[in-house]
Amino acid sequence: MATYIEWLPDYERHRKAAVSFDFAAESRCSYFDLLYYPSSPEPIQTGGDLDSAMLRERLAEGNPSFQGEEPNGGIRLLLGVCGYNPEINLEMEYGKHRTVVPFEEAIYACMQSKIGLPKRFLETMVEVRGPRAFKFSNKGPVGHTTCFVFKFTLPRPSFYHLALSYNQQSKVTHGLLLSKTRDHHFRELIQWLQSSQNHRDQPLGVALHIAEIVIETCADRVNASDSTLNDLEEEMDQHQYPHRPRGNPLELDFIATTRAINSQSRKLGLDLTRLEGAQLAVALITEGTNLLTAPHILDTAAVTITVANNISSDSSCSMNEASMNLANLCKNTLTRLEYEMTRCQTLIAVVYQFMAQKDSRINIQHSESSAILARASKEDSQVMRTIAIESKKDSSAMKTIAILTMLFLPGTFLAAIFAMPFFNWGVDGESVVKSEFRIYWAFAIPLTVMVVLIWAVAVMLPWKRWLSGHQPTHMDDFQCSLVSRGLA
Known part of the structure; x- marks a missing residue:
C-alpha cells in the first residue's frame, strides 16, 4: 500500500x-x-x-x-x-x-x-x-x-x-x-x-482477436447493406435479372427511398472508418509482434545485457500469418464496402432522375388540364356571348314596351281620372266637376309627398355607416338577456 x-x-x-x-x-x-x-x-x-x-x-x-x-x-x-x-x-x-x-x-x-x-x-x-x-x-x-x-x-x-x-x-x-x-x-x-488456443498467450493476441471481431462485424453489416440495396433496386426496377421482381419507379415513396439509401450510406461510411482503424491496428500488431520477438537490450548500472524474448518464432510466425489473413479480409471488405457506397451514390442519382421525370409528367398533366380548362372557358365565353345577345334582344323588346307604355300612359291616366264618379256627364244645369273631387286630391297629394319623403330618407341618408358604429357586442347582448331575465 x-x-x-x-x-x-x-x-x-x-x-x-x-x-x-x-x-x-x-x-x-x-x-x-x-x-x-x-x-x-x-x-x-x-x-x-x-x-x-x-x-x-x-x-x-x-x-x-x-x-x-x-x-x-x-x-x-x-x-x-x-x-x-x-x-x-x-x-x-x-x-x-x-x-x-x-x-x-x-x-x-x-x-x-x-x-x-x-x-x-x-x-x-x-x-x-x-x-x-x-x-x-x-x-x-x-x-x-x-x-x-x-x-x-x-x-x-x-x-x-x-x-x-x-x-x-x-x-x-x-x-x-x-x-x-x-x-x-x-x-x-x-x-x-x-x-481458444489461437494466440491467447501472445502479448497482442487480445488486440488481434478484437480486430477480428471488428472486421467480421463490418463484413456482416456490408452483407446486410448489400441485401437492402438489392431490395431497393427491385423496387426501382434497376436490374437486369428476369427472375427478380420489378417495380414501378414512378410510384416510389421518394422520401422513404432517399431516407433508406442515405441511412445505408451513413452506415457504410461508419464501417469504412472502423475498417480503416482495424487495418491500422493489424499493421501495428504485426509490427509489435516482430518487435517483441526480436532480442532486446537491458541497461544495468555496470553492464549492458542482451536478453532473448521467450516468444517463440513459431508463435511469431503464427501471429504474422493470422495478421496477414486479417489484413486480406479487411482489404476485401473495404473493396466490397467501396462498391456498396458507389451503389448508394448511383441509386441516389437515379432517384433524383425519377423525381424529375415524375415532376415532368405532373407538369404535362397540369398543362393538359390547363388546356382543357381553357377550352371550357372559351366555350363558356361563347355561351355567355349568346346569353348577352339574347339579353340585348330582350332589352330591346322591353324598350319597345316602355315606349308604347309611355305613349299610352297619358291617355290612360286621363281615362282613369274622367272615369271617377266625381264628374257629372250629360246632366244639364249642373257642374261637370263635383265638389267631392277635392277629396281625391286631399288624399293623393299628401300620400304622394309622404312616399317621396320616405324614399328620400331611406336612400339619401348614410344609414349603413350609422348602424355599423352602434352595433352591440356579444357581451352587450348577453348582458341585455341577463337584464331581461332579471339575473343581473
Whole structure:
C-alpha cells in the first residue's frame, strides 16, 4: 500500500485536467488472468469481479506465484465498462455527455503507473471519436515495458479502448480494456481466452482477436447493406435479372427511398472508418509482434545485457500469418464496402432522375388540364356571348314596351281620372266637376309627398355607416338577456 501512495503525486503532477470524463465514486471491474509457470503444463486461469478494496490489493501486490514460482509469461487483463453522468448530460447538448471511468481517481493513478499506461490514455478514449493505434515504451518502477494502445469502434458496444503493456523482464502482459455500453460483460472475449488456443498467450493476441471481431462485424453489416440495396433496386426496377421482381419507379415513396439509401450510406461510411482503424491496428500488431520477438537490450548500472524474448518464432510466425489473413479480409471488405457506397451514390442519382421525370409528367398533366380548362372557358365565353345577345334582344323588346307604355300612359291616366264618379256627364244645369273631387286630391297629394319623403330618407341618408358604429357586442347582448331575465 505504501507503493500505491507513492505513485499518486507523480500522477497528479503530470495529468492534465480532464474536461470530458469523470471518475467513479467506487471502482468496479472484472479481471482475467492467464499465466504460464515452469512447473505447470497448462496455463493457470483465474477471473472474477473486483471492488475498490480488491483492486487496491491486486495493484499493490506483484504477479501471483504458483508453487513458489514466478510466471514466465501470460496476460493479466482488467475489464471495465464506462458509464455517463446523467445529471451533467441533461444540461449538455446531445452526444456531448461526460464519460464516467469505472475507477476511482486514486486507483487509476496507481493503475497507470503499475501497467505503464500513457499519460493521455483516457483523454484519447473520450476526445478522439475515431479509431486509434499507437505504441510507446516506458521505463518505470516495474521495469521496461512496451505499451500498445488500440481504440476499436463498433456498432455495439460503441468502442473498445485497449492498452496492452508487455514487461520484458517478467514476460507478462498487463492489459486494460474499457468499453462504452453499460451492462456489457465481455462474454465472447472471456470465452475466447478460456477455450481458444489461437494466440491467447501472445502479448497482442487480445488486440488481434478484437480486430477480428471488428472486421467480421463490418463484413456482416456490408452483407446486410448489400441485401437492402438489392431490395431497393427491385423496387426501382434497376436490374437486369428476369427472375427478380420489378417495380414501378414512378410510384416510389421518394422520401422513404432517399431516407433508406442515405441511412445505408451513413452506415457504410461508419464501417469504412472502423475498417480503416482495424487495418491500422493489424499493421501495428504485426509490427509489435516482430518487435517483441526480436532480442532486446537491458541497461544495468555496470553492464549492458542482451536478453532473448521467450516468444517463440513459431508463435511469431503464427501471429504474422493470422495478421496477414486479417489484413486480406479487411482489404476485401473495404473493396466490397467501396462498391456498396458507389451503389448508394448511383441509386441516389437515379432517384433524383425519377423525381424529375415524375415532376415532368405532373407538369404535362397540369398543362393538359390547363388546356382543357381553357377550352371550357372559351366555350363558356361563347355561351355567355349568346346569353348577352339574347339579353340585348330582350332589352330591346322591353324598350319597345316602355315606349308604347309611355305613349299610352297619358291617355290612360286621363281615362282613369274622367272615369271617377266625381264628374257629372250629360246632366244639364249642373257642374261637370263635383265638389267631392277635392277629396281625391286631399288624399293623393299628401300620400304622394309622404312616399317621396320616405324614399328620400331611406336612400339619401348614410344609414349603413350609422348602424355599423352602434352595433352591440356579444357581451352587450348577453348582458341585455341577463337584464331581461332579471339575473343581473
